Amino acid sequence: MNSATILLLFVFVYFIGLLVIAYFTSRNSDNQSFFIGNKKSKWWLVAFGMIGTSLSGVTFISVPGTVGKMTAGENPFGGFEYYMMVVGFFLGYFIVAFVLLPLYYRMNLTSIYTYLGRRFNVEAHKIGSVFFIISRSIGATARLYLVVNVLQIFLLESLGVPFFVTAGVILLMVLLYTFEGGVKTIVITDTLQTSFMILSLVACIVFILSSLDLSMSEAYAVLSEKQYTHLINTDYNSKTFFLKTVLGGMFITIAMTGLDQEMMQKNISVDNLRNSMKNMLTFAATLLLVNFAFLFLGGLLYLFAMENGAVYGHLVQVIEGKQTITNAFGFVGTEGTITNIMGDDLFPALSLQGYLPLGISIIFLIGLISALFPSADGALTAVTSSYCVDLLRLNEDTTRTEKQKKAARMKVHLIFTVVFFILIMVFKAINDKSIVYLIMEVAGYTYGPLLGLFAFGILTRQQIVRKGAILAVTLIAPVLTYLFNTWVSSVSSYQIGVELILINGLITFLGLWLIRDKSAPLYTR
Template identity: 50%
Template sequence: MSPAALFSVVLAYFALLLGVAWLTSRNANNDSFFIGNKNSNWMLVAFGMVGTTLSGVTFISVPGAVGRDGFGYLQIVLGYVLGYLAVAYVLLPLYYRLKVTSIYHYLDVRLGRRAYQSGAAFFILSRTLGATARLYLVVNILQATILDSLGVPFWATNLVILLMILLYTYEGGVKTIVWTDTLQTTGMLLGLVVCTGWLLHRMDLGLLDSLARMEAAGLARVLTLDVDSPSYFWKQVLAGMAITIAMTGMDQEMMQKNISVSTVGNSQKNMVALTVILVGVLALFLFLGGLLHLYAPLAGLSGPGASGDKLFPAVVMGHMPAAIQLIFFIALVSALFPSADGAITALTSSFCIDILGLQRRAGLDERARTGLRHRVHLGFCALFLVLVMVFKWIDSASMIGVILKLAGYTYGPLLGLFAFGILTRRTVRDRWVPLAVLAGPLLCWLIDRNQALLFGSYKLGLELLIINGLLVMAGLFLISSPARALGKTG
């Protein structure tokens, strides 16, 4: 299919998103933007969150990594399941009991204003870096497969896509994103199923035959029992659990959609449904990755241009028929927008509420609050534009590794703050909290840089997030004292 035809599909998809945004944002106000007026349908939220959770990184990087790691990602997925259950039955009841708009309000109630601001600041840093890394991955593929041949520069592609996202999130916020995420998840899963089916048909394989071939090729290995390996089973499980608790349960973007559901019971149903769907979808992505690696030698694909993140696009664009290329691009664009739309909305919400104190400013009327929110929204879009260009300059071979590394440093403080608040009853000296929170990532960096000296052959992997959280907890313990009867909620 020609680049011009594929580009027209992208524009048509965007027009559909704008139509959904127009329908859902009529009569929207600040409550619609921040928490969807507390009347989101839990089934829509659950299904739509699949797309947000996976994004373009899973769509491209997880299949591409099968050649290196086999099905080892399932170890992390097991940790995800445990993490989602903890979010559903520990954190969600806490947020609903406090009736929060921003989940970092819990830190204000439990630990104090500096802890609240520190948590919000680390969320803003974490989500900004993670979302722009995800966005870069998919924009770069669109650029390489369509827009380079049309003579469009990368910066222009980046600018236009962010303007598109700005247009359909500007008014409706969460109220709109609940619906657009549902549409985008549908598009992503359609591409996954169709591409998997085509590869099975092309190689004349059934499900059991293909798994046997993957096993023979060393692509289906799951367990890593070498304690020194970064992929050791228990490290992956515990890290997966910590990643989910921190990157979902302590992340305003993910929780903003959950707390837009009317009751905690329905929000818990949403989280359990998300867990079940997500496990099935991730297993299918790994299966697709195995098929791609079986097919690549048959199609004569080899070298850096057909490995890692580049494998899936290379197979689709070089060997699949035009109709499936079209479906792939619908899926790719569907994976692109959840990488940024919910992030920009949540970042706007957190910055307005947690940093600027929008809800505490009694002198501002609804119109003034809306104007301030619009300016912040525009500011984050501009920041995303700059950071995507920075990732283009860096250009890593596997963005999922970059994103998980960033998460280890930036979500660790959130994990430490929330865990300290929930697991202890101690009172912190509020003014020293930012120092304790910053010390954790700094010490983690020093540990990471000196692994060989400290641990010998043992190699740190995703457990860096847990270490970071424990260091922050230790720092908070040092600046705390036994609880006094201050009416705190824990």
């Protein structure tokens, strides 16, 4: 039995474990348990499980890979610059905990976009849901593509398995264990998967430190000497200038967590507001530590690749022999200087191509799969919930029996699985190697209108009653944002980075202010 077969066997066993959990958690389930877990989720389970959902394959693969980009002269991000965005995330979670969660609990929401319906009108409710469905579908499938592509290149391609089969089988796995239980199931499975992800992270750090014969402090000193720990970018023209990275990260969290049904449906499944806030703040603090550990691991991976001469030479041979990895590494010089590493492939190449022991490869693969499933199961459940609650209005439908409602929800669940598959194939055609930044940039365009719409509802008491007005603003705002971004790049050296979401949100807010109905009575909270 070769190593690839052994690794795939572990994936199969892992999935069987998820099915067993799904079987026990989905018994006697109904639509409410699927949508919000009957509001019986334990806050500490949700907090821990949300780490896996938030990190996903992007953090597991792309974040370690960004560390070496500083020496390659690449942008965005390099060294530990990504951590400035994590600091922004941390600040954003406080806004979510103290502003948005109290609002959602006070209104006893199943879908957070119901707030827009009560604050404005049915049109706003549906617009919020549609923007979420588009945003989450694109973001989740981009993350899925990253992991599926890694499995394809480094494991399954050698066995003759086509990419579309790999993507289809993984989505079928996710569908099977979320089909009945929904949130009630994924609160448990995400906790398990987060545990495996962190175990994999720690095990890989310990092994590489031991292999390099370095303590943590010694390794950090070496990384600092090679400028891999560079943290603060003071070039205000750069996309990763630290102030706009922190600010952008904060608003990305507000939008992609606080205004995102996937993340919030887990929070509002907790029994009360106090526990839900504890969940959010615990989760925020943990992410600071975990993201730093992934960046530290990234630096160690580059040291391992450079300082192990045998591994280094073998990587060059792999490049010359296999077209699929040609773009993954670029090595020049007699002493092994790395000049152009496409970081997303560094961790999987070392782990799955025989450069690390089989035991570490197994741990890496389990961690990778554990990063894949939380980003897929939660997204699939959330878009299904949002479509059923916000667009089909199943919760308010008195013409169908509970059995008919459940059948309708399952049909929607299946349809979105197919949509996810199509989007993964689109990302395969695009084949972008810097997926971590692509996701942030796309989020700036798709979550910006949600940010502006919620901000207008919370910060003002103005009403908008004209039919089609909100739709017009939320469609025009991303277009104006794109045009503004293009114009700035053409007339100056300044590069708009993750603050794109804030610009889009401000344009949406101003547009709503301009079309407000001055004659309508002010909204009464």
